[in-house]
Amino acid sequence: LVREIVRRGHELGNHGYRHDHPKRLSDAALRDDIVRTQNVLRELAGVATRLYAPPYGEVDGRIARVAAETGHWTIMWTLDTIDWQRPNPETIVSRVAPRVQPGAIVLMHPTEPTVAALPTIIDRLAAAGWTVAPVGELIDRASDAPIESSPSR
Numbered sequence: 001l002v003r004e005i006v007r008r009g010h011e012l013g014n015h016g017y018r019h020d021h022p023k024r025l026s027d028a029a030l031r032d033d034i035v036r037t038q039n040v041l042r043e044l045a046g047v048a049t050r051l052y053a054p055p056y057g058e059v060d061g062r063i064a065r066v067a068a069e070t071g072h073w074t075i076m077w078t079l080d081t082i083d084w085q086r087p088n089p090e091t092i093v094s095r096v097a098p099r100v101q102p103g104a105i106v107l108m109h110p111t112e113p114t115v116a117a118l119p120t121i122i123d124r125l126a127a128a129g130w131t132v133a134p135v136g137e138l139i140d141r142a143s144d145a146p147i148e149s150s151p152s153r
Helices: 002-007 027-045 061-069 089-094 112-127 135-144
Strands: none
Touching (some): 002 027
């Protein structure tokens, strides 16, 4: 499945090897978890990951620092489909399509209802003028953008 994902041109990210709570791991254990996953994905698909989405959405400065030390950007989501509860596809669609904003990152899991909902989500977003892009592309765009100063408050 991982090879097929890459073959189709999709971006792979790192979610950790064991789905442990990152806040409960030492720096060394967290680093090992991220690196182990990266090594497995590199062996399977020949791709080095650069995105880390911490399990359970647990993130803080330490977790982001350790991920950065392994060469990863820590990413989070702005819209949660709550698809791990396996709602019907239309519920998943309703949690995304009407609520999307510029730069939105949607959390989805590889469940049957999500797979069923995804074409409808993509079609509705496209009909509304949105473009779907990989997270890494969003980071690259932001990294290339000039930094504008903002007035002090």
